Amino acid sequence: MNTTNAPQMIEYTSKSLGFTPHDTKWIPRSARIVCTGISPGSKGALRIYELERDGTKEVYKDLALRPHGIKCTTFGASRIENQHLAMGDYEGKLTILDLEQCYKPVPDDAKENIFDFTKQRGEIFSIRAHTGIVNAIDGIGGNCCIGGAPEIVTGGNDGSVKIWDPRVDYAVVTLDPDKSTSARDCWAVAFGDSHNREERSVLAGFDNGDVKLFDLRTNMMRWETNCKNGVTSVQFDRPDIHMNKVVVTTLESKFRCYDMRTQHSTDGFPFISERAHRSTVWISKHLPQNRDIFMTGGGNGGFNIYKYHYPKQRVGKHRQDGAPVGVAGSVELLNSRVISTQPIVSFDWSPDREGLCCMSSLDQTLRSQYRKYEMETQYTMRDMDSAKLVKVPGSIQGQPFIITDCSHCEILLLDYCDQVQIDDVTNSKIFIGASSESIFVRNCTNCTFTIACKQLRTRDCEMCTFYLHCKTEPTIENSSGMRFASFNGAYPGHHKSMIAANLEPRDNNWHKVYDFNDPDKTGRNWSIFQKDEEMPLWCPHGEAENCVPDVFPYDLFMVNTPKFRKLSESDDNIDDAKHIPFHVSTKGVKNNEKSSCNGLYITVEDEAQMEIGRFQKLKAFCRRSWRKITDSMHSLQMLIAGLISSRRKGPRKAIEEYHDPTKMFG
Secondary structure (H helix, E strand, O other), X not given: OOOOOOOOEEEEEEEEOOOEEEEEEEOXXXXXXXXXXXXXXXXEEEEEEEEEOOEEEEEEEOOOOEOOOEEEEEOOXXXXXXXXXXXXXXXXXXXXXXXXXXXXXXXXXHHHHHHHHHHHHHEEEEEEOOOOOEXXXXXXXXXXXOOOOOEEEEEEOOOOEEEEOOOOOOEEEEEOOOOOOXXXXXXXXXXXXXXXXXXXEEEEEEOOOXXXXXXXXXXXXXXXXXXXXXEEEEEEOOOOOOOOEEEEEEOOOEEEEEEOOOOEOOOEOOEEEEEOOOOOEEEEEEEOOEEEEEEEEEOOOEEEEEEEEOOOOOEEEOOOOOOEEEOOOEEEEEEEEEOOOOOEEEEEEOOOOOOEEEEEEOOOEEEEEEEOHHHHHHOEEEEEEOOEEEEOOOOOOOOOEEEEEEEOOEEEEEEEEOOEEEEEEEOOEXXXXXXXXXXXXXXXXXXXXXXXXXXXXXXXXXXXXXXXXXXXXXXXXXXXXXXXXXXXXXXXXXXXXHHHOOOOOOOOOOOOOEEOOOOOOOOOOEEEOOHHHOOOOEOEOEOOOXXXXXXXXXXXXXXXXXXXXXXXXXXXXXXXXXXXXXXEOXXXXXXXXXXXXXXXXXXXXXXXXXXXXXXXXXXXXXXXXXXXXXXXXXXXXXXXXXXXXXXXXXXXXXXXXXXXXXXXOO
């Protein structure tokens, strides 16, 4: 497995717990995690944490501790507007807890009998479900199902599987083991095939390797098989569609992926078997936003990500009877990481944020992982050739972006984004509307970039052109043939993208290029475009006006455009963005035709514009001179009036009146 370009797994935060966690779940429509388990005193523990920018914050702690350890939980039967957590414990009880009631503060008069108060406040359903531990639980009919009543399935170490409707206080369906044989522990249960109000199935796995599929509509067993090792978890890729795939994990470091679309009368469903973790595979969960991606958690503390690939034909003919038979696909290991020294026993994907997950292990640690699957699929353009790749406004919204290994492409990022990395791109055109951080361009050749960013850094590039808006000084390193001009792109909503990226359109330092390999500032590795060499305004997503002024060094002459009128120097409403400066260039200009101006040069080709500039400069000089002459005449008038007054009234009185001008002309 090559993990260089694989989806990455980044640990966002971890939390040490004072109990052994058995299950961890995301609370739907929130950034909160509920973690349950058993305390050192064999009591039930329940904690609720909320993700924050700097880690996690404890929102709720069960002060009383439940009388028995909590083994498994689910939100599957809870409606979207509720936060009803169904729990199975070591005593065999099934309890439904309203978490919204738990957030309320405990009154002072209830603290003496905290356990009774907690039970009365939070529990909305409680019943003895099994004669031993409730090993597994799942729910349906709540936030993930299109129809049907809310139901809960439990599996216990008494070998039975029971279906519960929270509206009644008894099991609506009970699947007991054969009394003629010893009961085997039920270790895993899952709902599936609930694509309408009538259809619904339950899959159960047992400690002897048995896997059984029960059809609840016909109330009969539809299929059973044996995996040769104890089944630790089972899960449909999605419970609210026709049966598609099922992942079954087992002891002895194996898991199976079954194709559930076509069932043969004798061979059953086809499957593919894979080894993983070199230890027990304790759990498997499908990504809610992409059912072909799933993870496995191992006894070695490993966390694997797989992708299922369908075969070209999912249905074939049986060799013996010619009946339709399913064809299994293949799985690809995308990435693998060992994150703990103890087994990962619980895991849950966020139903609201793709790639965000939480897990717990037996080292008493709660972890939140952000896997860059989302980064790889949504915010990365990789290995493209002769393609037009577009991200429309609103599709990035401040996320980082990666562009790599592309050739002869047109790439448009028409939204504001965070840091952008561009590597190994050739013969392409790239438009980046607004980046609030740095844009790194490395190992690129013969490309044209139209970008607005906070900072631009290039390295090992050749013959690249930049139409640039940069908040800071752009830098180049080990690069040659670089050419720069002011930003010349536009699309509807570009100004909003600039504001969202904290970029001021008028604050543009595109021309202040710093070359790390040219300490003497000779400009041998880069140059500035002349006006007639620039590309016309690029509008890749419809007609729009460029919100970035055609900014050049401020110490060059400013020339009025015919559309706008230059007001007086003291006018507060002056808009420098409406004035076009002279263009500067070092290309094609002889040494004896250059006029130095902060390291840049005015070309002799702009002689006509320079004449206009000189006129404007002279006009401004005349205004300032006339103001000074007027002020001087006024001062001289006051001085003469004072001298006349001193001759008439005496020196002392004249001085007093000089300091009081209202008396000078009385």
